[in-house]
Amino acid sequence: MLKKIALVAIGGLFATTAIAQTELFKADDLVKYRQSIYQILSAQATVLGATAKGEIEFDPEIVRERALNMSNVAKLLGETYVPATQGVKDSNMLPAAWEDMDGFSGKGKAFGGALQELIAVSGEAGFDKKAAGPAIVKVLKSCKACHDDYRAD
Numbered sequence: 733m734l735k736k737i738a739l740v741a742i743g744g745l746f747a748t749t750a751i752a753q754t755e756l757f758k759a760d761d762l763v764k765y766r767q768s769i770y771q772i773l774s775a776q777a778t779v780l781g782a783t784a785k786g787e788i789e790f791d792p793e794i795v796r797e798r799a800l801n802m803s804n805v806a807k808l809l810g811e812t813y814v815p816a817t818q819g820v821k822d823s824n825m826l827p828a829a830w831e832d833m834d835g836f837s838g839k840g841k842a843f844g845g846a847l848q849e850l851i852a853v854s855g856e857a858g859f860d861k862k863a864a865g866p867a868i869v870k871v872l873k874s875c876k877a878c879h880d881d882y883r884a885d
């Protein structure tokens with residue numbers, strides 16, 4: 733029951749309908765699953781960040797594809813936030829996240845909102861580097877905003 737309450741509380745981009753399936757996973761595996769999703773997000777963020785900094789050539793198709801990749805995997809995060817994962821040694825999710833699920837969820841929604849803005853702008857005619865830069869930076873800042881409060885290190 734507790735699991736269900738926590739998952740429902742997360743909402744937004746992290747929402748999941750896979751509650752029943754979640755109960756099939758072991759806590760250790762859920763943390764690996766969660767960290768793997770973050771690694772996928774990180775790889776996309778690396779390409780987007782390099783684009784924003786001008787380290788690689790701006791390609792509107794690549795920006796859009798990387799943003800869509802993020803959206804496709806981020807939606808799986810919700811089913812990994814199961815309270816039993818709090819006891820997993822390798823998890824870097826701070827107790828603060830569990831104590832303040834509204835705050836944590838708010839950071840998740842801010843990330844989801846920034847990502848949706850990037851996806852929307854990348855679908856507009858004439859999408860260029862000038863439009864991409866600030867939208868990418870907003871997404872990357874939303875990652876850091878959550879880590880500052882809710883991730884160890």
Ligand code: HEC
Pocket residue numbers: 763766767768770771773774775777822823824825826829836837839840841843871872874875876878879882883
């Ligand atoms: C709502 C909060 C939140 C947002 C938004 C968020 N993260 Fe994280 N991130 C976490 C937490 C919590 C962990 C620790 C997970 C664990 O170890 O259980 C984490 C872990 C990570 C890790 C380490 C994974 C590993 O192998 O241990 C990377 C890399 C990462 N995040 C990248 C990103 C990137 C890139 C973004 C934005 C595109 C992002 N995160 C957005 C909360 C967030």
